[in-house]
Amino acid sequence: MHVSHLQLADYRSYEAAYLELEPGVSTFIGPNGQGKTNLVEAIGYVATHSSHRVAHDAPLVRRGAQRAVIRAAVVRHGQTALIELEINPGRANRARLNRSPNTRMRDVLGILHTVLFAPEDLALVKGDPGERRRFLDELLTARAPRYAGVRSDYERVLKQRNALLKSAAAQNLHHRGGRDLPTLDVWDEHLAQIGAELLAARLALVAELQPLAAKAYGELTATQDPISLRYRCSATDEELDTTNRPQLVEILRAALLRARPDELRRGVSLVGPHRDDLQLWLNDLPAKGYASQGESWSYALALRLAGFELLRADGDDPVLLLDDVFAELDAERRRRLASYVRTAEQVLVTAAVPDDVPQELSGARFRVTGGSVERER
Amino acid sequence: MYEGAVQNLIDELGRLPGVGPKSAQRIAFHLLAAETADVHRLVNALVAVKERVRFCAVCGNIAEETQCRICRDPRRDDTVICVVEEPKDVVAIERTREFRGRYHVLGGAISPIEGVGPDDLRVKELMARLSEGRVTEVILATDPNLEGEATATYLARLLKPMGLKVTRLASGLPVGGDLEYADEVTLGRAFEGRRALDF
Numbered sequence: 001m002h003v004s005h006l007q008l009a010d011y012r013s014y015e016a017a018y019l020e021l022e023p024g025v026s027t028f029i030g031p032n033g034q035g036k037t038n039l040v041e042a043i044g045y046v047a048t049h050s051s052h053r054v055a056h057d058a059p060l061v062r063r064g065a066q067r068a069v070i071r072a073a074v075v076r077h078g079q080t081a082l083i084e085l086e087i088n089p090g091r092a093n094r095a096r097l098n099r100s101p102n103t104r105m106r107d108v109l110g111i112l113h114t115v116l117f118a119p120e121d122l123a124l125v126k127g128d129p130g131e132r133r134r135f136l137d138e139l140l141t142a143r144a145p146r147y148a149g150v151r152s153d154y155e156r157v158l159k160q161r162n163a164l165l166k167s168a169a170a171q172n173l174h175h176r177g178g179r180d181l182p183t184l185d186v187w188d189e190h191l192a193q194i195g196a197e198l199l200a201a202r203l204a205l206v207a208e209l210q211p212l213a214a215k216a217y218g219e220l221t222a223t224q225d226p227i228s229l230r231y232r233c234s235a236t237d238e239e240l241d242t243t244n245r246p247q248l249v250e251i252l253r254a255a256l257l258r259a260r261p262d263e264l265r266r267g268v269s270l271v272g273p274h275r276d277d278l279q280l281w282l283n284d285l286p287a288k289g290y291a292s293q294g295e296s297w298s299y300a301l302a303l304r305l306a307g308f309e310l311l312r313a314d315g316d317d318p319v320l321l322l323d324d325v326f327a328e329l330d331a332e333r334r335r336r337l338a339s340y341v342r343t344a345e346q347v348l349v350t351a352a353v354p355d356d357v358p359q360e361l362s363g364a365r366f367r368v369t370g371g372s373v374e375r376e377r
Numbered sequence: 378m379y380e381g382a383v384q385n386l387i388d389e390l391g392r393l394p395g396v397g398p399k400s401a402q403r404i405a406f407h408l409l410a411a412e413t414a415d416v417h418r419l420v421n422a423l424v425a426v427k428e429r430v431r432f433c434a435v436c437g438n439i440a441e442e443t444q445c446r447i448c449r450d451p452r453r454d455d456t457v458i459c460v461v462e463e464p465k466d467v468v469a470i471e472r473t474r475e476f477r478g479r480y481h482v483l484g485g486a487i488s489p490i491e492g493v494g495p496d497d498l499r500v501k502e503l504m505a506r507l508s509e510g511r512v513t514e515v516i517l518a519t520d521p522n523l524e525g526e527a528t529a530t531y532l533a534r535l536l537k538p539m540g541l542k543v544t545r546l547a548s549g550l551p552v553g554g555d556l557e558y559a560d561e562v563t564l565g566r567a568f569e570g571r572r573a574l575d576f
Contacts, residue, residue, distance in 0.1 A: 106560075146561040156523050164489035183487055183494055186531045190523070 001076035001113065001316050002346035003043060010065035011087075012038040013371040020375075025342070025363030028350045034368045036350035040116065040321040043348065046072045046083055047114040047319075048138065049093075049105060058089040074112045076316055083108045110145045113318035115308040117325045121300040125287050129277035136202050136278060139209075139307050143314060147201060154194045154273065161187040161269050169267035181264075188256045195272045196248035199233065203243045205310075206231045206278065212306035220298050220305075220336050227282050227299065234275035297328050305340060317345035326356040334358045383409065435506070437482035437499045439464045447471075447480060454478040459516040460503065460532065462486050462525065466518065478516075481506065486524040487531060495531060503532075507539060514542040521548045 008017040013035040028036045041051055041060075051060060061068040068087040073080050084096040085108070097103040097111075123131045140147040161184075168181055210229050217227050233240050235255035242248065255271045256263075263270050280287040280299060287299050311318045320341050326334050326349075338360035341347050351357045354365075365376045378384055383405060391401035408416055432438065433445035440446070447453060447467070457478030461467055467480050483498040506512065517532055519525035529545055536543050549567035550559055559567070 146565055149560075149562040149565075153523060160489050160523070160527070167489065167492070182535075183489070183527070183531055185534070186487070186527050187489075189530055190527055 004075050005073040007071040009069040010062040011068040023346050025347045025361045028366045028368050029354050030368030036368045040323045042070050044116050047112040057087050081111050115318045116321040117304050118323040124300045125296040132278040140201050157190045166267040192249045192252040195252050196245050198273045199248050200243045200245050209306045212309045213302045216305035217302035225283050230279040232277045232279050235271050320344045320347045322349045436480045438467050455511045456513045458512050459518050461518045486528040488524045517545045
């Protein structure tokens with residue numbers, strides 16, 4: 001798939017912008033702070049309904065404006081879908097698909113698929129487990145939108161259960177072994193059931209990612225350094241080698257039972273997919289703490305590339321967004337990354353200086369200055 | 378801000394569910410312009426609802442006497458009880474005309490976030506009714522959302538030792554709709570709950 005048109009109104013630094021894009025590589029060049037990242041952020045927003053830079057929508061609206069509008073024409077299988085998103089901070093966002101006003105936000109989610117590489121990706125390797133859980137969950141949702149529902153159900157169970165634990169902790173009920181909390185059993189069961197569904201999906205995903213990430217890392221770095229993705233489940237000290245849901249439900253149930261005294265004392269849920277981590281290993285050492293800056297960065301890229309390969313294998317090339325990633329790499333790795341991504345149907349690249357972009361990625365070139373975008377001829 | 382009485386009315390209306398400040402203002406001015414007799418009828422209806430309506434001593438449904446219409450009806454089947462969250466759920470099920478048993482209204486669903494536990498629901502009353510021994514089946518018809526499911530699970534576990542038949546309403550595709558319009562969760566549930574066709 002590819003984006004053929006992008007129009008922005010009052011989005012970040014853009015009062016109005018209109019771009020025509022083609023399949024293949026397009027490069028956006030301009031000094032810092034001119035709005036390059038805003039362009040790829042907007043395209044990413046069309047795909048995921050969230051920004052990779054901020055958790056809330058308010059910063060996406062140009063200062064002084066009431067709302068921001070993103071319009072994108074997405075071509076897939078020869079069909080064009082026109083997606084319009086109106087971002088209203090503090091109120092419900094609105095969507096239109098092919099100019100039909102009766103469109104729900106979730107109807108336009110999943111039409112465009114993107115894989116974004118950004119400097120923030122370094123947090124995949126160096127950051128908290130939450131970053132890696134989000135990486136897995138976003139990939140799950142992109143492949144099967146059903147998991148958006150599973151994730152929100154799980155969040156809801158967690159909220160309810162934590163509320164119950166908190167009030168129990170306040171009343172010191174754990175002195176009696178929590179016998180006064182028959183409803184906790186019920187929430188345990190729901191956490192185990194929904195948690196196991198999420199867990200099974202994540203484990204299956206990690207198993208699929210492993211060979212792809214290892215291959216991508218090898219090609220990026222031209223090394224034989226083995227990498228391994230190890231899913232650490234908060235419910236057990238052992239490595240899980242099953243994606244069988246009933247079995248995972250059992251494991252979660254048992255762990256919840258063990259953790260109950262602790263949970264009642266502290267008033268929070270301590271077991272479940274929300275406490276899991278995806279450990280990244282390099283040369284039999286955890287990458288976090290042991291890997292160099294360059295290795296960490298290559299590792300993060302390899303994870304994103306593995307995600308790209310998976311989405312691609314599902315049938316349709318996602319649009320690749322490379323936001324300022326070349327500046328961090330040496331010439332050799334730039335070239336390798338370039339030859340890797342060149343095969344995608346559409347690649348959008350941002351860079352501060354043209355020299356950062358390897359020759360392999362020649363294509364349409366846009367100049368970004370002060371909130372305007374011009375194509376170079 | 379308006380003069381005393383008008384602003385008071387707007388404030389009171391604004392506290393109703395689903396009524397925002399703009400709607401409250403519109404309703405207030407509508408009432409201001411309405412005939413005195415119409416307003417009195419509304420006032421009487423409001424007062425009557427608080428003074429006359431109470432909850433059925435047996436099932437917890439809305440009633441104007443000690444027992445509600447359904448609990449008083451001798452033609453209803455005493456062996457089946459359908460457990461629902463709210464009186465409006467009773468009305469919804471009654472519209473189907475499929476169910477001829479009795480009801481039990483819980484008055485909500487378990488939700489720790491809102492501080493609602495089993496003790497805040499009419500669970501004890503349900504257990505008392507069941508201990509009379511006439512009931513053979515309990516249908517759990519709480520909402521098909523997380524809180525409703527949790528309440529159903531809780532009740533199912535509570536009822537298990539009593540040796541009753543405990544059933545849960547099915548969830549799946551809406552009748553008369555198109556498959557393509559069903560959301561993923563509903564469709565997923567429908568797949569899970571599929572059944573063999575026997576002819």
